[in-house]
Amino acid sequence: MTIDFETPKPIAQMQTMLQTVAENMMRTTSREFDENEHAIPWDYVEFMHTAMRSMGGGGGLAPTDEKPKEGAEKRPPIGYQRLAAQIEMLAWGDVGYYLITPGGGLGAAAVQAAGSPEQKAKFLARFNDDKPTFAAMCMTEPGAGSDTSAIRARAILDEKTNEWVINGEKIFVTAGDKAFNEYEKLGKGFIVVWASIDPSAGRAGMRAFVVEAGTPGVKVTKLEHKLGIRASDTAAISLVDARVPFENLLGKPTVEKTTTGFKGAMATFDATRPLVAASGLGVARAALEFLKEKLQENGIQVRYGVPRNKLTAIERDVIDMDIQLRSAWLMVLKAVWMADNKKSNALESSMSKVKAGDVTTKVTQKAVEILGPLGYSRDFLLEKWFRDAKITDIYEGTGQINRLVVARQVLGYSGKDLR
């Protein structure tokens, strides 16, 4: 091993391919699906399903590595690196679309992180079927956001039928509609619901349950109207005496004094935070490129290499945006490279999210500011990217929660030491 920044060939090829998709299938209809919230861009959904399947992507966005051919030299794994690059490019096209790319999403990530080999086989195979299929993660509740230990949803084992009976209210479920409601064009999905099997045990009692689409007692009660990412459905889901088979519990059914169940959720986030960061940075890159394009059209050249005290305000802003965007992207790459190489990346993962949240919001906000009417007008996509960008600093742990995680890591503190 030595320090290397060369983009692996398979990743570079994939980026070229996805850029074409972004330009021809996403940017072209971006505006339309932003203005018609909750309409579904089926062309994109179906195309992506077919494309990802033919690429061996398991029918969706998931970290995959080619099986080495017999006798071939074993290459270091790049599954997460490839995934981060895919997501960045799709988000460059349209981050709302990216969020409705068929596949397991966070739901499957939870199964990956906390499921047994049997559960993985059972729940994850469907994403490679003929029809595009979705899964979603139900964590947040009206009274529980980043503080997941405040979750009120409850799962009780009915010993007679050996089923879990779940009650609760979940909100902000990304792709919850497509994962739970049945559509003719979609395969049968599932949602992963976090609920407590022992409220007295706090976080130690928290478990994740796979709830199949169409399960009686479960209902999508609302689709949110949002500032941005409008092509992506954000569902509220209520569970009233919803029954799921015993074996749909991810992890152990007994409560010990440890917080393994909760750690399962947190491990999911270590893996997914840099990916969310990557999605934000795709939006930021789109905004920065648009800004540079417009400046160039107006005869403004950014003079790289000139001392900063000689630059114009616009030049300084653009150069600073370059610095911020590139360093944020490299932080994402490092975090996913660590994940691929099975190195513990809780710190790097959260740092990349903190940085990307800042950079994505600031770059898009600055771009609108610099371009004035061009930035604010719905004639262009920049104002949409500004709105889309903001979610990066909020979901998958707000910037503040991630700062807390980073602070604990650099200080060697537990949650008790630093609340």
Next chain:
Amino acid sequence: MYSFEPNEEQQMLIDAVGKYAANDLRPAAHDAEEEREMPKKLISKGWELGFLQASTPEAYGGFGERSAVTGVLALEEMAYGDLAGALSVLTPSLFATPVLLGGTEEQKQEYLPKIVGGDWAPYTGALMEMSFDFDPNALKTTAQADGEKYVLNGEKVFVPYAKDAEAMIVYANLNGVTQGFIVTKGSEGLSVSEERDKLMGLNALPMYRVKLENVTAERLGGASGHDFEPILSAMRVASAAAAMGVARSSFEYARDYAKEREAFGVKIAQKQAIAFMLAEMATEMEGIRLLTWEAAWKLDNNKEDSCIEAYLAQNGAADMAMMVTDRGVQIYGGHGYIRENPVELLMRNGRGFAALLGLVIL
């Protein structure tokens, strides 16, 4: 293939330099600054770590190949110990590296073996000029061709160890293009100030003004000259790497202090106001470190945009170093303002990266 892991050789160098920085430079930093002198013994010890020697090919008396990536790794470590100490140790590079990058075969043979083969000796470089709009690509010091030789006129500032320098690379404007020239000790028309330049920080590094009045000099790279861009980029990534070291030093002092200092019954690090500052410092450092690594890697691999990225890294690092060292002082509160505490010097040094260029090269 992406990788963020130094190779074995680099790791050994990082460890060796890190040890020297922590055990030798750090404890000496405060007194060296106050007394305006870096002990010679320390400089020799740093020189013996063999960084420049390992970056010079065997043909010129060294035992390795130059790598900007290895350079930024080593320099971050050394500057973590003390910036003035690191710049002192690396001063001979200000002469040797440009010769290696842009010199003719004869120039390399003439200078490199005696620099890398001997003890630390004052060979140096002169880039900075005392003007608000200082621009390495638009220098006020001029060079004019005179037969095979060139005639230099102008004034340079902040030239490390100029007083005793055997030879220095002086950068001058030759028909609108920056070129390096080899100026040797005692050249006619060359005068070095008696007084040292006084700066906000870096007082342990002796720097002088150098006046050039019709000084005859040899052009780096001979009649056809050389490309200045790689030299400038090598200075930029060096500046970024040094900024990383200074920032990390301040960050670690502040982090450790915050875990010791109590207020309202808890350690101040247990307050989010302080903890978040530290989290942001760590985050900014990580981003700029990776940007610097990538810029260095691009230089090593002759990537098209390597010069732009070196420029981005330099400027990003200057901002980062200011932000981190300012917060270092802030976290110490009143104690941070007192010169006994190391974060005070680190803040003064931290601002330097926005103003200085060409005091270190990799």
